[in-house]
Amino acid sequence: MAQLVVALDVPSPEEAERLIDELYELDLIYKVGMESLYGYGERIFSYMEERDVRHFIDAKLHDIPRTVAAGVKQLVRHGTHIINIHALGGRAMMRAAVEAASERAHELGATPPHVFAVTVLTSLSRDDLNEVGLGGNAVQNAMRLAQLAKEAGCTGVVCSAHEVRDIKGALGAHFLALTPGIRPAGEAHADQKRVTTPAEAVSAGSDYLVVGRPITQASDPLATAKAILSEMQVCQPR
Ligand code: C5P
Numbered sequence: 395m396a397q398l399v400v401a402l403d404v405p406s407p408e409e410a411e412r413l414i415d416e417l418y419e420l421d422l423i424y425k426v427g428m429e430s431l432y433g434y435g436e437r438i439f440s441y442m443e444e445r446d447v448r449h450f451i452d453a454k455l456h457d458i459p460r461t462v463a464a465g466v467k468q469l470v471r472h473g474t475h476i477i478n479i480h481a482l483g484g485r486a487m488m489r490a491a492v493e494a495a496s497e498r499a500h501e502l503g504a505t506p507p508h509v510f511a512v513t514v515l516t517s518l519s520r521d522d523l524n525e526v527g528l529g530g531n532a533v534q535n536a537m538r539l540a541q542l543a544k545e546a547g548c549t550g551v552v553c554s555a556h557e558v559r560d561i562k563g564a565l566g567a568h569f570l571a572l573t574p575g576i577r578p579a580g581e582a583h584a585d586q587k588r589v590t591t592p593a594e595a596v597s598a599g600s601d602y603l604v605v606g607r608p609i610t611q612a613s614d615p616l617a618t619a620k621a622i623l624s625e626m627q628v629c630q631p632r
Contacts, residue, residue, distance in 0.1 A: 396596045396626055399450055399572070400619065401425040401606030407434035411441050416616050417609075418445070420623065423475060425604055427452040439472045448475045450572075450602075454512055456480035459490035466491045466509075470498040474507050476572070476602075478552055481511035481539035488546035508570065511543035512552040516575030516588045532588060533557050537564065544569055554588035555595035555603075562599050574604040578622060581608050592622045596629040 400417065402410045402424050410430055426449055430438055442449050451474045455462045462479060469477050479491045492509050499506035513536040514523065520531045528535050536557040541564070543551050550570025553561060558571045575589045583589050584607060595603050605622060612618040 395630060396600055397421075397423060397602050398619065398623055398626065399423040399425050399602050399604045400609050401427055401452075401574075401604055402430045402438065402610075403427060403606045404610055405429065405433065407437045407441070410434070410438050413610065413615060414441065414445060414447060417619055418447075420616075420619055422619070423448045423450050423602070425450045425452050425606075428454075443473065450474065450476035450478075452478055454478055454480055455491065456483045457487070459487045462487050463490040463494035466494040467498040470495055470504070470507060471502065473502075473504055476508045476510060478510040478512055478572075479548075481513050481543050481548075481551070485542055485546050488543055488548055492547040508549035509547075510550050510552050510570070510572050511539065511546070511548045513539040513543070513557070514553065514588075516554045516573075517585050519587045522587075533560055537561060540565060540569070550601065555590040555598045555600050556588050558595070558598040558600050567599065570601040571599065572602040572604065573600040574606075576603050576605045576608070576622075578608055578618075578625070592625045593629040596626045 400422050404410050424447060451469050455465050488511055495509050496506045514532045536553045537560055540551045540561045544565050552572045554575050555573040573595050575586045576592055576595055577589045579591050592603055609615050609618050
């Protein structure tokens, strides 16, 4: 059953806490990305622990293996459900992250978090990729990086829902897919380029759908999140 992840992309801890309170009746995962992590990370982790809600730390780590491993160990102490790293950091970096997550969780007597590798950002088109020297299209790049991420021991990948069928077809349904770039029909794409609706993402086999602005900027975030959840349920593959 695919799960909905709400991006806490709001500038203040008060707004993030208000959003969690408003959506509290729903079974959601909250994504702590750059804005919330750098702005008020410690405070929001304590609040989520108090309220017993699950979270995903979208730190998108990309550095030398030792530095990434040390960063992962710090993040694991928050008892997070998911952390992520950039697949472009390479095999040794991904492996170091996976090992660090497992070691630290073991020391804490906790369940190790899922480690997802970001393949190709959903804001990048083929032209953007080619401009930075990555030949081919988004699917080809995502496939190659997903294969490497699997070999390095990652639980799954962050990709666009457009790539999920190919990735799962090649690497198996148990290799998980977390997909941002989700837009309910008729919503503005903003800076996202490779977008799909919630229904399309679930039908493609996505395990986690990440939604930010369509919920955080809605006049009624609870009603919007409920509508997305029911669209997801209807399209769940059997
Ligand atoms: O507001 P929107 O729904 O576009 O937010 C998507 C969220 O997912 C943002 O927090 C963004 O940083 C994150 N994300 C993404 N593409 C990726 C990985 C993460 O959009 N490949």
